[in-house]
Amino acid sequence: MILVNDRDRVPWHAGMTVQDLLGAMNYTYVLITVMVDDVLVPQEDYHHREIPDGARVTVFHLAHGG
Amino acid sequence: MSAQPATVARLEITVDGRSVHAVPGTYLLKVLQEAGITIPTLCHHKDLTPTGNCRLCTCEIEVRGKKRLVTSCNYPVREPIAVATQSPRVQQHRKLLAEMYLGRWPRVPVIQEVARACGATDAERFRSELTDESPTACILCGHCVKACEEFIQERILDFAGRGIKRHLTMPYGEVDPHCIGCTSCAYVCPTGAIKIVDDLNGPVDPVLIRDHGMKINAEMATLDRSQCCMREVGTANIVDVMDAYDLLPVHNYRFGKHVDTPNIDSKRLRREFFTQKMPDGCWNGCSMACAKTIDGFELRTGPYRGQKVTVDGPEYETAAGAANMGCFDAEFLAEYNFYCDTYGIDTISFATTMAFVMEAYEAGVITKKHTGGKELRFGATSETLAVLHEMAAGSGFGVDVGKGVRWLKEKWVREYGADRAFLQDIGMEVKGLEYSEYVSKESLAQQAGYAMSNKGPQHDEAWLIFMDMVNNQIPSFEDKAEALYYFPLFRTWFGLMGLCKLIWNDVVPADNKKYRPQEAAKVPGHVLNFQKFFEGMTGIPLDEKTMIDQSARVHNLQRIMSYMLGRGTREHDMPPYRAVGPVTREEYESRQDRYDKQLVETVGVDIAGKSTEQKMALLREYREAQYNKVVDAAYERRGWTRNGVPTRERLRELGIDLPEIVAVVKDAW
Ligand code: SF4
Ligand code: SF4
Ligand code: FES
Numbered sequence A: 001m002i003l004v005n006d007r008d009r010v011p012w013h014a015g016m017t018v019q020d021l022l023g024a025m026n027y028t029y030v031l032i033t034v035m036v037d038d039v040l041v042p043q044e045d046y047h048h049r050e051i052p053d054g055a056r057v058t059v060f061h062l063a064h065g066g
Numbered sequence B: 001m002s003a004q005p006a007t008v009a010r011l012e013i014t015v016d017g018r019s020v021h022a023v024p025g026t027y028l029l030k031v032l033q034e035a036g037i038t039i040p041t042l043c044h045h046k047d048l049t050p051t052g053n054c055r056l057c058t059c060e061i062e063v064r065g066k067k068r069l070v071t072s073c074n075y076p077v078r079e080p081i082a083v084a085t086q087s088p089r090v091q092q093h094r095k096l097l098a099e100m101y102l103g104r105w106p107r108v109p110v111i112q113e114v115a116r117a118c119g120a121t122d123a124e125r126f127r128s129e130l131t132d133e134s135p136t137a138c139i140l141c142g143h144c145v146k147a148c149e150e151f152i153q154e155r156i157l158d159f160a161g162r163g164i165k166r167h168l169t170m171p172y173g174e175v176d177p178h179c180i181g182c183t184s185c186a187y188v189c190p191t192g193a194i195k196i197v198d199d200l201n202g203p204v205d206p207v208l209i210r211d212h213g214m215k216i217n218a219e220m221a222t223l224d225r226s227q228c229c230m231r232e233v234g235t236a237n238i239v240d241v242m243d244a245y246d247l248l249p250v251h252n253y254r255f256g257k258h259v260d261t262p263n264i265d266s267k268r269l270r271r272e273f274f275t276q277k278m279p280d281g282c283w284n285g286c287s288m289a290c291a292k293t294i295d296g297f298e299l300r301t302g303p304y305r306g307q308k309v310t311v312d313g314p315e316y317e318t319a320a321g322a323a324n325m326g327c328f329d330a331e332f333l334a335e336y337n338f339y340c341d342t343y344g345i346d347t348i349s350f351a352t353t354m355a356f357v358m359e360a361y362e363a364g365v366i367t368k369k370h371t372g373g374k375e376l377r378f379g380a381t382s383e384t385l386a387v388l389h390e391m392a393a394g395s396g397f398g399v400d401v402g403k404g405v406r407w408l409k410e411k412w413v414r415e416y417g418a419d420r421a422f423l424q425d426i427g428m429e430v431k432g433l434e435y436s437e438y439v440s441k442e443s444l445a446q447q448a449g450y451a452m453s454n455k456g457p458q459h460d461e462a463w464l465i466f467m468d469m470v471n472n473q474i475p476s477f478e479d480k481a482e483a484l485y486y487f488p489l490f491r492t493w494f495g496l497m498g499l500c501k502l503i504w505n506d507v508v509p510a511d512n513k514k515y516r517p518q519e520a521a522k523v524p525g526h527v528l529n530f531q532k533f534f535e536g537m538t539g540i541p542l543d544e545k546t547m548i549d550q551s552a553r554v555h556n557l558q559r560i561m562s563y564m565l566g567r568g569t570r571e572h573d574m575p576p577y578r579a580v581g582p583v584t585r586e587e588y589e590s591r592q593d594r595y596d597k598q599l600v601e602t603v604g605v606d607i608a609g610k611s612t613e614q615k616m617a618l619l620r621e622y623r624e625a626q627y628n629k630v631v632d633a634a635y636e637r638r639g640w641t642r643n644g645v646p647t648r649e650r651l652r653e654l655g656i657d658l659p660e661i662v663a664v665v666k667d668a669w
Helices: A018-025 B028-034 B088-104 B109-117 B143-150 B184-188 B206-222 B230-244 B266-273 B316-324 B330-343 B347-362 B381-393 B397-401 B404-416 B420-426 B444-451 B464-470 B477-497 B510-514 B524-538 B544-564 B585-590 B592-603 B612-638 B648-653 B659-668
Strands: A002-004 A008-010 A032-036 A039-041 A056-061 B011-015 B018-022 B058-063 B066-071 B082-084 B158-160 B167-169 B293-298 B308-312
Touching (some): A008 A018, A018 A032, A018 A056, A056 B464, B011 B028, B028 B058, B058 B088, B066 B088, B206 B524, B230 B316, B293 B330, B316 B330, B316 B347, B347 B381, B347 B397, B347 B404, B404 B420, B464 B477, B477 B544, B477 B612, B544 B659, B585 B592, B585 B612, B592 B612, B648 B659
Parallel strands (some): A002 A056, B011 B082
Antiparallel strands (some): A002 A008, B058 B066, B058 B082, B158 B167, B293 B308
16 A cells, blocks of 8 residues: 555555556646655656555645646 | 656666666766766757757767767767767867867857867967957857747847858847847857846846846746646646646536546647747746737627637636636637637636526526526537627626626525525635636635635635645645745735746746755745845845745735725635535535545544435535634734734734724724
8 A cells, every 4th residue: 555645545566656656646747746755756767666565655746827 | 738758767878987877868968967977068058959069078979889979968868878988089079179169269268168178278270360369259159049049939149151151140130129138148158249238127136137037048948848838838738737636617616627628728729729839928038928829710709700810818717717617619718718808808707707607597596587598508608708798798698797796696686586505605706706717625725725815716826726635735724824824925925026926836947856845835946036036126135034024014904905895804704615515416426435535534424324415514514614724723824813804913013003004903803
């Protein structure tokens, strides 16, 4: 199980990448910052950085517009 | 929206015998610089597209056994290569070039520096009749041409002539009247060949303003296409985002997305409608240039029917307003945008009022008898345009609609016997102003951001949704209260200074990710820009507290004026329930999982055997209580009483406890 933004629980599977998680959450926004267990993941690594089971992930959307 | 950058694993390359990792597609020079290797350059600028003109950055690469020289600044690394940055061949090549440059521009400091770095000392070898002894000679690097084109999307400067006759010029060798004097070209010129001879408005420190303005220009040139695409589609990009996150108002804010959104989203507008994607004159020299227009649009209705016109827009709120009215039709969108602009009618207030009218019509509160025979269901595009024309002409049902949601509610209760509570729940206005186009149901902070605003729920206040609902970064009431303190005051500050908000967070510095979420949301690099603009203009340094206090003074005075007008207390900060939770059964059931989950996991009730109506009542009780708690916390943080009136201490702290002001509010203490 992965905990996203200290609130949402997402089932974990072996080999799950940051991109898989964003897909599962339907997070398609461009101004996103991702931290896995408090470590920043560069955007170019989303497709191959694996998330360990039990990780705490922060998916931070920066607001724009308005 | 933009394509995501390359997402495959990093490549391993060899540089001078050591292993270096590179993101595929990155230019070799950048990879080398990031690895701490210094390469001589002349025509390279970190914020401009490389041209490969000077060839000084040459390196030797080996691919599949074959060696060759490449200019590293514009060579994208796509496969494992071996790079030699200092091979004899490379050194010889660089030295020769540097000597040629030195022969032509012997006194230009950047040339002298690069010649030293390349071991070129003989300034005589290539001396000729072309030699220019000026220390500020133009060295034909091309930075200015690129900056004009990429920073502000103009093409005022260019090179003319070939070979030794190549020189920099404006079209036809004359000063181009289209030059807006933005000074981008002078800023990037490495030699001082372009001089700034005028500083309009007499700022105290023009260099400070320019330095920070150029940072924004560079970000627009390099980052916008992978962020919000403001240059391509402007704020219309938000339609796509809001639909994806269930935040786009649909059918009077009942829902947050719709299958037909692609008919009016930014992809469609970009593909088939927007014709002008260039600097727009909204603000001369603005490098974001986000306003977009549709040319040659043929109107189908109204006084200009059959004429081809230019439509200024649509922007996000206008397009989202179409969704709110259920009118997922891009032609309708362009037409209502044009006529609202032409008549001087706010698209947001129009759309939100019409969405309310449509819901009331479908619920049977009003009928054709009241609308002048128009069937005003959601999606009724022709009828909606007819109401708009009536509104402008001062005739028919349009006259009533033009008076807005609050007035309509009163009239329908008074004259048609409508259910006041229902209209209060679905009539999206606070303090008499219609809501802007974001669904706030799932964000407590956003509900308060809208309803507590002095001006009413307008679009300046619409950015706490992601922080709260998606990021969960302001979980406690205190966190929300802090956000409700800082952000409205920060936003007020732009308005006070006459500065545009869009360069705050519609492009974001690449290094913004280094901040923790709470800080990152403020975009510290851009807050600094605003502070420096102020300081550059006035000579007065500004920090965050002073900036927020400047706003707080005005904000509190606005609140006191609201109080004078009878709208400055708690009861006027209460939102219609539609902004907080599901009003109708259909609405609850459309997001049943979400609401059930909240009841079970957060409220802690057993929902087994409960009807939708029972669950709706429980949810409402909970959400309204939560809303009141956030208001309490926000009032406290703002230094207001529990009834939302600025306290004497707060007025004193801000230096605005003048007797005439105190006289207005003292009966509320
Ligand atoms: S001042 Fe601005 S518009 Fe004029 S030539 Fe320079 S970059 Fe172009
Ligand atoms: S004017 Fe300056 S920036 Fe433009 S080409 Fe010459 S040296 Fe380069
Ligand atoms: S810096 Fe690469 S060619 Fe000039």
